[in-house]
Amino acid sequence: MSNRFEEQPPDSNSDAGIDQTDDHIVDSVDTLESLIERSNFYNIPELQDAATAIIDGLIAPDTNDSQLKLAWIEYAKLIEGIVEANKDRIAYARAQIEAIIHKALIFQSAGNLLRYLEELDRAEVYAHNEGIDEISTIINNKIKNTLEPLAMSSEVLVLRLRGCISEVNRDFLRDLIEAGDDFEDMLNHAYGMILEDGGDPDVVFAELGII
Numbered sequence: 278m279s280n281r282f283e284e285q286p287p288d289s290n291s292d293a294g295i296d297q298t299d300d301h302i303v304d305s306v307d308t309l310e311s312l313i314e315r316s317n318f319y320n321i322p323e324l325q326d327a328a329t330a331i332i333d334g335l336i337a338p339d340t341n342d343s344q345l346k347l348a349w350i351e352y353a354k355l356i357e358g359i360v361e362a363n364k365d366r367i368a369y370a371r372a373q374i375e376a377i378i379h380k381a382l383i384f385q386s387a388g389n390l391l392r393y394l395e396e397l398d399r400a401e402v403y404a405h406n407e408g409i410d411e412i413s414t415i416i417n418n419k420i421k422n423t424l425e426p427l428a429m430s431s432e433v434l435v436l437r438l439r440g441c442i443s444e445v446n447r448d449f450l451r452d453l454i455e456a457g458d459d460f461e462d463m464l465n466h467a468y469g470m471i472l473e474d475g476g477d478p479d480v481v482f483a484e485l486g487i488i
Contacts, residue, residue, distance in 0.1 A: 281322050309378070309397075309419040314377045314410065327352040328383050332396040335387035355379075370407040376399050378416075391432045394420055395451075398436060402444055408486060429487065431463045 288431040318324060331352055334345035356376045381396030397420050404413035420436065427433050435450045450466060458466070466486070471478040 286307075286375065288475065307415065309415055311380075312415055313378065316379070318356075318375055318379050319357070323377075324352070324355045324359070327355055328379070329349070331383055332386045335389070367407075367409075370403070371412070374404050374409070374416075375406075376462075377403060379413060389435075390423070390427075391430075394423060394436055395432070398439065401439075429456070429460075429462050429485070434460070434463055434487075437485055438467060438471075438481075441476055442467065444472050446470040446474070461472070 280394035310326060310371045312476055327348060330348040331345065334340045354377070360369065360372045360376050377396055381393050381400065384390075384392035384396060397416055401413055401416040401420065404410075404416060418441075420439070424433065424436055431450075432455045435447050436456070438450075440448060450463060450470075452463065464482075468478040468482075469483050
C-alpha cells in the first residue's frame, strides 16, 4: 500500500523530533504540510512500517482485533521513544505535537476524516497550552479549512465548538457521544455549556449554521 509513511525522505540519519539545528523552525513553515515535511518522525523505517500495519488493519474488513492492538502497542512504543529523546522542554513539547499529528495522519490515510480532525484538534490544544502559537495557528487553519465543507453531525459540532466552550466541556461532549447521545442531545448540552462559559448560544448556533 502506497502512503506517506512508506516514503523515505533524504537524510534519514537526523535526530528524533523537530530539527533542533533551527531554533526558528516555525518561521519557515506556514502550512501543516510544510510542518510535517520538517518533522523527523518520517525518517524512521520502523515507525513507517508500524504506521502502515495499523492503516492496513483499519482499512481491512476482516481485521483481527488482537493483531491491530499489537500494532498500536508497537507503534506507541516507537513514538514514545522518539518523544522521550528530547530533553529540552520546548523540543519535547514540539515532539509531542508532532507525534499527535503523526497519529492523525494514520487515520487520514485510513479514510477516517473525523478521527483525523480530532487528533489534529488534540495537537492544536497541546500547542496552544504550551504557548507555541505559530504551530497552533498552522494546525488551527488546517482544521478550519477541512471542517468547512463537512455536514453537521455530533462529532463535527464538537470540533466546531472550538473556542466557544471549554476543552473540559468538549471532552465531556465526546464522552456523551461515545455513550450514545444523539445530535439533539448534543445541541442541548452545548447550549447550556455556551451559557456557562459566558457566550450567547443563539449567536454561536447561528454562526455555525444550526439555526
